[in-house]
Amino acid sequence: MRTANIFFMALAIASLGMSGCSKSPEIDNATMLDGDQIFDPSLYNPTKYLVSAAIANPTLAQKNTPVVIAVHGYSATTFEWDEFRTYADSKANILVSQVLLGGHGRTYEDFKNSTWEDWQEPILTECNALRTKGYTYINFAFSSTACPLAMDLLKNEQIGGNGMRHIFMVDPVVISSDKLLTLIGLVGPMLGFTESVNTTSEEGFYYHFRPQETLQQLLKLTEKVRKDLQGGFNLPEGIHLKVYKSIKDPVADPVSAVLIYKGLKNSDGSNIDIEMLESELHVVTRLSGRENITQHDKDIQLHVFDDMYKILTQISL
Numbered sequence: 001m002r003t004a005n006i007f008f009m010a011l012a013i014a015s016l017g018m019s020g021c022s023k024s025p026e027i028d029n030a031t032m033l034d035g036d037q038i039f040d041p042s043l044y045n046p047t048k049y050l051v052s053a054a055i056a057n058p059t060l061a062q063k064n065t066p067v068v069i070a071v072h073g074y075s076a077t078t079f080e081w082d083e084f085r086t087y088a089d090s091k092a093n094i095l096v097s098q099v100l101l102g103g104h105g106r107t108y109e110d111f112k113n114s115t116w117e118d119w120q121e122p123i124l125t126e127c128n129a130l131r132t133k134g135y136t137y138i139n140f141a142f143s144s145t146a147c148p149l150a151m152d153l154l155k156n157e158q159i160g161g162n163g164m165r166h167i168f169m170v171d172p173v174v175i176s177s178d179k180l181l182t183l184i185g186l187v188g189p190m191l192g193f194t195e196s197v198n199t200t201s202e203e204g205f206y207y208h209f210r211p212q213e214t215l216q217q218l219l220k221l222t223e224k225v226r227k228d229l230q231g232g233f234n235l236p237e238g239i240h241l242k243v244y245k246s247i248k249d250p251v252a253d254p255v256s257a258v259l260i261y262k263g264l265k266n267s268d269g270s271n272i273d274i275e276m277l278e279s280e281l282h283v284v285t286r287l288s289g290r291e292n293i294t295q296h297d298k299d300i301q302l303h304v305f306d307d308m309y310k311i312l313t314q315i316s317l
Contacts, residue, residue: 073144
């Protein structure tokens with residue numbers, strides 16, 4: 001009975017999708033990231049976004065300054081961490097590298113043809129570039145889908161050691177709040193793509209159209225990481241990880257935090273840090289571009305930034 005229900009639900013979704021869209025989205029090149037006119041600014045001005053590109057010959061002091069590699073989520077861009085960069089710049093003793101996931105920040109076709117392994121690659125590229133230049137205090141801030149990408153790197157021991165200290169995860173996606181994602185393999189080819197609801201301000205920074213191929217990649221990634229967490233693994237020695245999770249997240253099911261807590265341990269087997277936040281937003285650290293932001297939202301964002309800063313600098317605010 002359950003299988004039949006899923007099948008009929010899939011058919012209904014497909015019917016609705018096909019009645020409302022074709023397999024080729026109608027892209028407004030002038031306003032949408034999906035088009036061929038708007039690109040993530042880190043592609044043509046990397047020195048503004050990547051520490052490895054900005055500082056050709058770092059001084060000893062710069063090499064010992066905390067560097068945070070900040071990585072956005074699925075269908076987003078470096079914009080997702082702009083506010084943290086502004087915060088860090090106001091403190092003057094933290095460097096921030098805003099990494100653009102592979103396949104993102106370009107045209108719809110570029111996004112459509114990318115795999116989750118492509119998304120992951122620039123994280124390692126910037127990390128290795130910083131290591132090569134001698135940075136000794138490397139940290140990460142991941143949001144949304146960047147979190148399972150990071151967990152895969154941790155599981156495969158591709159990041160860790162060599163000066164890496166802290167990892168922050170904001171609203172990690174292991175299980176989607178939208179349970180229909182699990183049906184994308186069945187209905188995706190019939191739909192072609194889905195549409196996201198962006199504000200006018202968000203259109204140039206987040207994909208309006210999400211190719212079903214990328215949704216399938218997202219499902220593959222989260223299923224792989226979920227299995228890894230069910231098997232359990234430990235962080236590399238010397239790495240501290242903290243998760244900040246919105247309780248009423250419309251994108252990442254809060255049970256994602258439970259799975260991470262149970263499946264990912266510190267190197268000595270102790271529990272990692274998880275803080276549940278009284279919020280209805282996904283990626284609580286990004287407020288720019290949203291509508292109807294409250295003071296409570298601003299307070300949560302500042303709390304997370306302050307907490308990250310305190311951990312990075314080991315001082316009391």
